[in-house]
Amino acid sequence: MDDELIENRVNDRIHSIDRIAEQLPVIIIIHSITDFSVVYMSPHGLELLGITLEEIREMKAEYRARFFNIDDWDDYAPKIKKLLTENDMNESITYLQQVKLVAHDQWVWYMSATRLFMQNEAGAPILTITTATSIDDMKHLSLKAEKLLEENTFLRNNYQKFSTLGKREKEILKLVALGKSSPDIGDELHIASATVDAHRKNIKKKLSISSHYDFTQYARAFDLI
Numbered sequence: 001m002d003d004e005l006i007e008n009r010v011n012d013r014i015h016s017i018d019r020i021a022e023q024l025p026v027i028i029i030i031h032s033i034t035d036f037s038v039v040y041m042s043p044h045g046l047e048l049l050g051i052t053l054e055e056i057r058e059m060k061a062e063y064r065a066r067f068f069n070i071d072d073w074d075d076y077a078p079k080i081k082k083l084l085t086e087n088d089m090n091e092s093i094t095y096l097q098q099v100k101l102v103a104h105d106q107w108v109w110y111m112s113a114t115r116l117f118m119q120n121e122a123g124a125p126i127l128t129i130t131t132a133t134s135i136d137d138m139k140h141l142s143l144k145a146e147k148l149l150e151e152n153t154f155l156r157n158n159y160q161k162f163s164t165l166g167k168r169e170k171e172i173l174k175l176v177a178l179g180k181s182s183p184d185i186g187d188e189l190h191i192a193s194a195t196v197d198a199h200r201k202n203i204k205k206k207l208s209i210s211s212h213y214d215f216t217q218y219a220r221a222f223d224l225i
Contacts, residue, residue, distance in 0.1 A: 006126070009118070010039070010118065010126070010127065013030075013117065013118055013127065014030060014039065014040045017030065017040065017129070018040065018042075021042035021044075022042065022044070024042070024131075026131040026132060026133050027041070027042050027044055027045035027048070027110075027131065027132040027133070028040070028041065028042040028045070028129065028130070028131060029041050029042075029129070029131075029132065030117060030127055030128070030129050030130075031127065031128045031129075031130065032126070032127060033084065033125050033126050033127065033128065034126070035060055035061050036061045036064070037057065037059070037060040037061050037063070038056050038057060038059075038063060039057065039127070040053070041053060041056060045132070048099075048101045048102065049067055049099075049102060050101075050102030050103075051102075066100075067099055067100050068097055068098065068099055068100070069097070069098035069099075069100075071098075072095075072097055072098055075095065075096070076096075076097070076112075079093040079095055080093065080114065083114065083115070083116065083128075084116075084125055084128075087116065087119075087124070087125055088116070089115070089116050089119070090115075091116070092113055092114065092115035093113070093114050093115070094111065094112065094113045094114075095111075095112055095114075096109060096110070096111060096112070096135075097109070097110050097112055097132070098110075099132075108134060108135075108136075109134065110132045110133065110134050110135065111132070111133050111134075111135060112131065112132045113131050113132075114128050114129070114130040115128065116128055116129075117129035151220070151221055154217065155221045155222065158207070158221070161206060161207050161208070162207070162218060162222055164206045165203065165207075168189075168199060169202060169203050169206075171189065172185060172189075172196060172200060172203065173203055173215060173218060173219055173224060174219050174224040174225055175188065175189075176200060176203075176212070176215045176219075177212075177215045177216040177219035177220070177224065178225060179212075182196040182197050182200065183196075203215075
């Protein structure tokens, strides 16, 4: 395969990534195996580094010394070498990098994952693709996932109790969770305040709850608020 055909294939692969890059929650970097230069980086990554794609392409492999802590290289270089040597398109490696962003004075830790992205006609690797996510973002995602897991567990454990509530009781559960008083709820539902109090008492008994926090936890878990 001649150089022009290879270049066209490379451009096609890069274009396929560029079309979706901004929709992904990670930074995408594509490297050339020849000199480990960057041939593509998603717009968000370029913005964080304060550089254009043309500029980073012209830097060739020098960009690594400018934006990355070279002390980390000894940790992940053997992984990259093994990836290229084994030449398995289904394999990937993960590693940590310290990156110098344009808006930060200190190094920022990123978790990166790299795999082969393209081979030439002879089956030799010519491109790798890397996804990078800041550790701070990963912590945020981890906390969010943990919260969702807790809510899902609460829902499963308390579904039977919640299913014993009638339609009116669910309405009152929602309004109590929103911080409304019995008179306010009575006015909104056109029932007596004493009736609202009776419903609240029944809700507490059915759900085995006592506090406003408990009302709110149920209302959130079962999408009432």
